[in-house]
Amino acid sequence: MSNQSKQIVSGLILGIISTLLGVILYMFFMTNEEIGEGIIMAYRSGFLGKIIGLGALPNLILFSYFIKKKYLYQARGVLLATFFAALVTLYLI
Numbered sequence: 001m002s003n004q005s006k007q008i009v010s011g012l013i014l015g016i017i018s019t020l021l022g023v024i025l026y027m028f029f030m031t032n033e034e035i036g037e038g039i040i041m042a043y044r045s046g047f048l049g050k051i052i053g054l055g056a057l058p059n060l061i062l063f064s065y066f067i068k069k070k071y072l073y074q075a076r077g078v079l080l081a082t083f084f085a086a087l088v089t090l091y092l093i
Contacts, residue, residue: 004073007071007073007074007077008073008074008076008077008080009077010074010077011066011071011073011074011075011076011077011078011079011080011081012077012078012080012081013077013081014062014074014077014078014081015059015062015077015078015079015080015081015082016081016084018056018058018059018062018078018081019052019055019056019058019059019081019082019085020055021055021058022054022055022056022057022058022059023039023051023052023054023055024055025055026051026054026055027039027042027051039051043092046092046093048092049088049089049090049091049092049093050089050093052085052088052089052092053085053086053089055085056081056082056085056086056089059078059081059082059085062078063075063078063079063082066078
């Protein structure tokens with residue numbers, strides 16, 4: 001695996017972790033339920049796609065950081081993670 005591919009994969013993993021962390025933080029602060037129960041409740045009521053969309057907002061900060069530091073391949077990975085979150089959001093809505 002080339003160095004560029006490793007950097008893209010590391011950015012993708014960081015983007016997915018950032019999205020998951022954003023979803024968990026949203027569920028923690030905005031619901032009175034446990035995180036797992038809140039996700040199930042959001043899925044049943046049709047709000048999970050919107051929550052994942054909001055959870056992807058930290059990717060903007062991560063993407064900006066990578067662009068500023070000229071880590072362009074990691075920024076591509078974060079962008080791929082954001083596209084993946086958008087596809088999941090479209091599927092769930």
